Amino acid sequence: GEDVEQSLFLSVREGDSSVINCTYTDSSSTYLYWYKQEPGAGLQLLTYIFSNMDMKQDQRLTVLLNKKDKHLSLRIADTQTGDSAIYFCAESPEGFQKLVFGTGTRLLVSP
Amino acid sequence: DAGVIQSPRHEVTEMGQEVTLRCKPISGHDYLFWYRQTMMRGLELLIYFNNNVPIDDSGMPEDRFSAKMPNASFSTLKIQPSEPRDSAVYFCASSRTGDSPLHFGNGTRLTVT
16 A cells, blocks of 8 residues: 655754655655655645656755665755755655545754 | 735634634645644645645545635535534645645644634
8 A cells, every 4th residue: 555654854054954754665656755844734845856867956855766666755954944944755656636644744944 | 925825824613513614725836734743643735726726625624524625725624514623734735736835824723612
């Protein structure tokens, strides 16, 4: 079955780098996604990576994809207190319409 | 653009009552999705529509749940009768095309006592 796994919690200090990890199950996913959820809000798409790429960089965000190990990571450089949120990875085994979300990683950034 | 708009933001009801959640997608978006978020099960896709037509409702938990999209700018998710285990945050999302990102609303927090 489909199961996207993430660690539940990550705590970092402001200015440090954060790395959030995710393992997914379906190698047929065309895209893999990272979403951010702030308290009381819906999910906001942060970035995504095409499955034939190894890395994607977007300002402070770096996504690494290891297809062999089915491992996806999100690195946030110079983490700020405003980055505190829950981060979800998602795969698309049946196309974008049926995204399978991970359990979410709660990132806490302390001053 | 105002984004995806959901109402109400919070709903508290008693077991057995009917609950109706509402969603207005972003104008011009052809796809609309209903998700449910709980601590135990995370985010689950309940149903999605394309051009107002339900495409996949395999995630709808049981017959007590129904969803409609009478026009391109409005959708409802109804639970009748509601049960305490339906307590969750329900999200609506929309996307422009079949391969564009989802835009989520802020959700409706449902509590059934």
